Amino acid sequence: MSGPVVRGAPPAAAALAADIGGTWTRLRVGGSGAPLERLRSPSRLNHPGRSVAELREEMAGLLCRAAPPDARADLSFGAALDHLTGTVHGSAPLWGAESAPYDLHAELHRRRPDVTWNLVNDVTAALADFVAGHARPGTRRIGYLTISSGIALRIADMERHRIPVDDRGLQGEIGHLPAMVTGSVPERSGLPCACGAPDHLASIASGPGIARVAGRLGLDAGPELTTWLPGALAARDPGARRLLALCVEPVAHMLRTLWCLDPHLDVLGLGGGVVEGLGAHYADELRRQLRTATSYADRGRDAAWLADRLVFCGPGTVDALRGAERIGHWRPEFVQ
Numbered sequence: 001m002s003g004p005v006v007r008g009a010p011p012a013a014a015a016l017a018a019d020i021g022g023t024w025t026r027l028r029v030g031g032s033g034a035p036l037e038r039l040r041s042p043s044r045l046n047h048p049g050r051s052v053a054e055l056r057e058e059m060a061g062l063l064c065r066a067a068p069p070d071a072r073a074d075l076s077f078g079a080a081l082d083h084l085t086g087t088v089h090g091s092a093p094l095w096g097a098e099s100a101p102y103d104l105h106a107e108l109h110r111r112r113p114d115v116t117w118n119l120v121n122d123v124t125a126a127l128a129d130f131v132a133g134h135a136r137p138g139t140r141r142i143g144y145l146t147i148s149s150g151i152a153l154r155i156a157d158m159e160r161h162r163i164p165v166d167d168r169g170l171q172g173e174i175g176h177l178p179a180m181v182t183g184s185v186p187e188r189s190g191l192p193c194a195c196g197a198p199d200h201l202a203s204i205a206s207g208p209g210i211a212r213v214a215g216r217l218g219l220d221a222g223p224e225l226t227t228w229l230p231g232a233l234a235a236r237d238p239g240a241r242r243l244l245a246l247c248v249e250p251v252a253h254m255l256r257t258l259w260c261l262d263p264h265l266d267v268l269g270l271g272g273g274v275v276e277g278l279g280a281h282y283a284d285e286l287r288r289q290l291r292t293a294t295s296y297a298d299r300g301r302d303a304a305w306l307a308d309r310l311v312f313c314g315p316g317t318v319d320a321l322r323g324a325e326r327i328g329h330w331r332p333e334f335v336q
């Protein structure tokens with residue numbers, strides 16, 4: 001255990017910020033006004049023939065070369081990550097099926113002990129960026145939900161100014177929870193998740209999940225689904241509308257549960273490729289379902305209530321790199 005990753009140290013003279021994804025790594029040296037550099041990530045996605053050891057070696061080398069002397073380095077990482085230690089638990093786009101934990105923080109510190117390395121997951125970084133633009137006076141808790149190739153949620157506690165994590169340094173990896181659905185819909189049952197298990201939230205409601213349900217409904221548009229679906233929804237195609245309703249439903253149930261357990265969740269941003277790609281179609285369907293009463297405990301939410309709490313983010317409005325730069329003001333931490 002190499003100690004808390006996000007430290008309260010004063011900012012160093014020079015700064016490195018990086019957003020590391022499966023396809024691209026974006027780097028910025030010198031603060032928010034400095035130019036951005038975009039490189040292809042040393043990842044399994046970009047280099048299927050290379051070993052995990054080689055890819056990790058190249059990643060650590062790239063980051064260590066980019067960091068100025070004595071810099072503070074804020075890194076957003078597209079992987080499940082222990083925020084307490086900086087250990088990466090796995091990332092299919094970066095390292096394929098390799099599941100052995102990798103203590104990236106320790107490796108970076110070993111190579112460049114002069115640098116203060118701060119590692120956060122990219123959804124945590126996105127939350128920090130969302131908070132900067134959308135927290136209001138009196139906001140108690142604020143969240144960011146990304147629905148793209150995977151699904152994850154982060155919530156910040158504004159009153160205590162922290163992002164709580166559990167004893168494994170995790171929070172909100174909801175894509176790999178069992179999907180909450182009502183009724184028996186055979187087309188939506190038994191679908192595999194990217195993690196290998198069936199019937200997870202991401203099995204149905206992520207981008208690949210929507211494609212799986214589309215296949216079951218006989219709407220298999222293949223790679224064209226993402227271009228076909230918005231047009232078909234605009235044309236009120238009944239198959240497309242049923243597809244969207246089936247894939248939004250477990251997200252609506254998850255939000256009902258969230259508000260039931262945390263009535264002080266005042267603002268929730270939604271982003272990621274699915275939400276951004278389907279735009280108003282997605283927002284309208286989710287709000288339509290949430291307006292419906294399901295029980296005395298959930299009497300349905302009216303349009304004004306939903307408009308006050310849900311923020312649908314357009315492409316590029318929430319930036320994990322900018323969030324990584326802002327995360328220094330936050331402390332993902334486990335407090336007993």
Ligand SMILES: [Zn+2]
Nearest residue numbers: 176193195200
């Ligand atoms: Zn899963």
